[in-house]
Amino acid sequence: MLWLDGKRVGDDELLFSAQERGLLLGDGIFETLRIMNGRPLLLGRHLRRLEGAARALGFSADLSGIEAAARDAASQADTASMRITVLRGVGPRGLLPPPEPQHRTLIAVSPAGSRQPALRQVIIAATRRNEGSPLSRMKCVSYADQVIARMEANAAGAEDAIMLNNKDEPASTSCANLLVLMDAGWVTPPVETGLLPGIVREVLIEKGLVAEARVTLDAVRTRPLLRTNSLIGVEPLQLEGGPSAEPGDYAALTEALSAAERDEE
Numbered sequence: 001m002l003w004l005d006g007k008r009v010g011d012d013e014l015l016f017s018a019q020e021r022g023l024l025l026g027d028g029i030f031e032t033l034r035i036m037n038g039r040p041l042l043l044g045r046h047l048r049r050l051e052g053a054a055r056a057l058g059f060s061a062d063l064s065g066i067e068a069a070a071r072d073a074a075s076q077a078d079t080a081s082m083r084i085t086v087l088r089g090v091g092p093r094g095l096l097p098p099p100e101p102q103h104r105t106l107i108a109v110s111p112a113g114s115r116q117p118a119l120r121q122v123i124i125a126a127t128r129r130n131e132g133s134p135l136s137r138m139k140c141v142s143y144a145d146q147v148i149a150r151m152e153a154n155a156a157g158a159e160d161a162i163m164l165n166n167k168d169e170p171a172s173t174s175c176a177n178l179l180v181l182m183d184a185g186w187v188t189p190p191v192e193t194g195l196l197p198g199i200v201r202e203v204l205i206e207k208g209l210v211a212e213a214r215v216t217l218d219a220v221r222t223r224p225l226l227r228t229n230s231l232i233g234v235e236p237l238q239l240e241g242g243p244s245a246e247p248g249d250y251a252a253l254t255e256a257l258s259a260a261e262r263d264e265e
Contacts, residue, residue, distance in 0.1 A: 001076065003107040006069040020104070021097065022087030026142030029053040030085040033199075033230045034112065034261075040074040040082060041261040042230065043067065045199045050084065053138035059086065059103060066105055073107050081112040081231055085141065115233045117254070119244055122173065122225070122237045124217075125149040125161035129171040131194030136171075139196060149174040160227065160237065162220060165194040170220045173237075176227035177201040180215050181249060186226070187213040200228040200257055207256045226250055233257055 002009050022028035031046045040046075047070075051063055070084060085108075089101040127149040129136055145163075153161040153174065160173045171189055172178050177198040179186045188205070190212045191197050204210040224245035225237040234254050236245040 001073065001109040003069055003073050003105075005105055006065055008073075014106075016087075016104070017090045019090045019092075020087060021089060021091045021101075022085075022104070022141055025088075025095070026140065027057075027091075027097070028085060028087035028141040029057065029059070030083055030139050030141055032081060032083045032139070035074045035077045035080040035082055035109065036261070037079075038075045038077060040070050042199055042203070042264055043070060043074075044265050045202065046084070046230070049138075049197070049199065050086070053140070054086065056134055056138060057088075058097070059088065062103075066107075069105070069107055073109050077109050079112055079114065081110050083108045083110075087141070112231065117233065117235045117247075119236050119238055120160055120227070121158040122160045122162055122239055123153050123156045123158045124220070124239070125152045125163050125174070127152060127161075127163060129163045129165045129194035131165040131167070131169075131171070131192060133194075136194040137191060137196060146174045162225075162237075162239070164217070167193075168217060169193050170215045170217060171195045173227045176229040176232065176235075178215070178220075179204075179210060179226040179228060179253075180219050181224040181226075181245060182213070182219065184211070186210045186250070186253065187215060189213075189215050198228060199230050200233065203257055203260045204228070204253055207260075209253050209256055224249060226253070228253075228257075 031050045033046050034041045085106045087104045089103050091098045149161040165171045171193045172195040179188050224243050228234050238244045
C-alpha cells in the first residue's frame with residue numbers, strides 16, 4: 001500500500017519528476033517502523049527523529065500532515081512495516097536546493113511477520129561508518145555504505161555486518177544498533193562514534209537497561225552481542241568464534257520494549 005503526499009495511490013500512479021533531488025542526489029530522509037493491529041508503534045518518537053533530521057537538512061516538512069497520513073495508513077494494516085520517506089522535491093541542476101522546495105512524502109506499508117529473535121550470523125565489514133558526517137546520525141535515503149556492508153555480509157554467508165568507524169571503533173550493524181554484554185550489563189556505543197540514535201536503543205537507555213559506552217573491537221569479538229531496531233526488536237548476534245547471548249540475557253530488554261510499544265503513542 002502506498003500513500004503519496006497524503007493520498008493513497010497505486011504503483012502505476014507513483015510518478016516523480018526527473019529533477020527530483022531525492023532521486024538524483026539522495027536528498028531525502030526516512031523512518032521505518034512497525035505496525036501492530038493497526039497501530040504505528042512508537043510513532044511519536046519516530047516523528048521527533050524525522051523532525052530532527054529535517055531540521056538538520058533545512059527541510060520544512062509538515063509533520064502534522066505526515067502523522068495523520070501515517071495513522072491512516074497504519075489503520076488499514078495488521079502486522080506490517082511502514083516506511084515514511086520525505087524527499088526535498090524538484091530543484092534546478094546543481095547542489096544547492098531551491099529556496100522554496102515542494103517536499104514529497106511517500107508512505108509505504110508492507111506485510112511483516114512476527115518478530116523472530118533467531119541467532120544471526122555477522123561479520124565485521126570493511127566498509128566504515130563516517131563519524132564526522134551528520135548523515136551518520138540520521139536516516140538519509142543515501143544508504144549506499146550500508147548496502148555495501150550488507151553485500152559484504154551476504155558474500156560471506158552472514159546475515160548482517162558490524163560496521164566500524166574511521167577510528168576502528170565498533171559503531172553499529174548495517175541496519176541496527178549494536179549492544180554488547182559487558183561485566184556491568186548491556187552497553188551500546190555513543191552516538192559520536194557515527195551511529196543512528198535508534199528508537200529501540202532510546203527506549204532501552206531510558207529504562208536503565210542499556211548504558212552508552214565506547215566498545216572495543218576485542219569486546220565485540222569476545223562478548224555476547226545483540227542488534228536492535230524498530231522492525232526486528234531485539235535479536236542475538238554471533239561473530240565467528242565468539243559467544244552468543246542466551247534468551248535470559250536479554251529477556252528484560254524485550255519485555256521493556258514490548259511495554260513501551262503497548263503504552264506509547
